[in-house]
Amino acid sequence: MRVEIWSDIACPWCYVGKARFEKALAAFPHRDAVEVVHRSFELDPDRPRGDTAAVIPMLAQKYGMTEDQARDAERRLGDNAAAEGLTYRTEGRDHGNTFDMHRLLHFAAERGGGKAQDELIGLLYRANFAEERSVFDDAERLVALAAEAGLDPAAARAVLDDPTAYADAVRADEREAAELGANGVPFFVLDRKYGVSGAQPAEVFTQALEQAWGARPPLTVIGESASGSADGEACGPDGCEVPRA
Numbered sequence: 001m002r003v004e005i006w007s008d009i010a011c012p013w014c015y016v017g018k019a020r021f022e023k024a025l026a027a028f029p030h031r032d033a034v035e036v037v038h039r040s041f042e043l044d045p046d047r048p049r050g051d052t053a054a055v056i057p058m059l060a061q062k063y064g065m066t067e068d069q070a071r072d073a074e075r076r077l078g079d080n081a082a083a084e085g086l087t088y089r090t091e092g093r094d095h096g097n098t099f100d101m102h103r104l105l106h107f108a109a110e111r112g113g114g115k116a117q118d119e120l121i122g123l124l125y126r127a128n129f130a131e132e133r134s135v136f137d138d139a140e141r142l143v144a145l146a147a148e149a150g151l152d153p154a155a156a157r158a159v160l161d162d163p164t165a166y167a168d169a170v171r172a173d174e175r176e177a178a179e180l181g182a183n184g185v186p187f188f189v190l191d192r193k194y195g196v197s198g199a200q201p202a203e204v205f206t207q208a209l210e211q212a213w214g215a216r217p218p219l220t221v222i223g224e225s226a227s228g229s230a231d232g233e234a235c236g237p238d239g240c241e242v243p244r245a
Contacts (some may be wrong), residue, residue, distance in 0.1 A: 003188060004039050005036065007039070016080050020199055024206040027206065028213075030209075040170040041174060044097070052134065057070075071090070087126075099167075103169075106166040106170065116149055116150055139161075186199060194215075
């Protein structure tokens with residue numbers, strides 16, 4: 001079973017939602033048969049590279065609130081993160097363009113598979129939400145995080161130096177999100193049959209995993225006789241069939 005997660009590094013609920021989903025997945029009996037794929041979604045795709053802003057004033061302007069109200073909102077988000085065992089800095093963070101990070105995530109998936117991609121997105125979340133040093137507009141910072149995820153730093157630097165590398169893959173993910181009706185993140189798609197929108201409680205993810213697993217169609221085997229036995233020669237617990245004359 002495949003679970004695709006559309007998310008953005010700048011999205012705090014994606015940070016929290018990933019932890020909640022992983023809690024449900026860890027307790028899922030068939031977790032070893034679940035493939036997790038991270039898909040790209042930019043919350044602010046028109047923000048130019050190099051244009052960073054402090055989070056609190058940005059939130060106040062975007063949502064028409066005072067800076068004190070924005071701080072209160074960040075504190076509430078911090079409480080939600082803490083409940084999932086996550087560190088969340090409610091003051092002093094900044095916000096910027098995430099396109100290069102998404103390109104690196106596609107690079108990670110191609111070079112190291114889903115495990116490397118998942119490791120890198122976790123490191124990017126931590127760098128953005130839990131650590132003091134900004135993750136935006138700092139190529140060397142991104143290269144170091146890629147290396148921490150087990151990727152070749154020289155190859156990661158080459159990706160960042162080439163603005164076309166994996167750009168089409170990011171845009172394809174974003175088009176697909178729109179086609180699926182996702183206008184916000186996180187957005188989880190299970191086997192292309194079930195969708196879960198938002199950072200739902202772990203119990204909701206558990207229910208979605210169970211429902212998606214139960215809805216998988218039974219395997220139709222080509223070459224079975226009417227009685228259900230295989231027509232072709234095969235090996236089984238009792239040994240191998242002797243070739244027919």
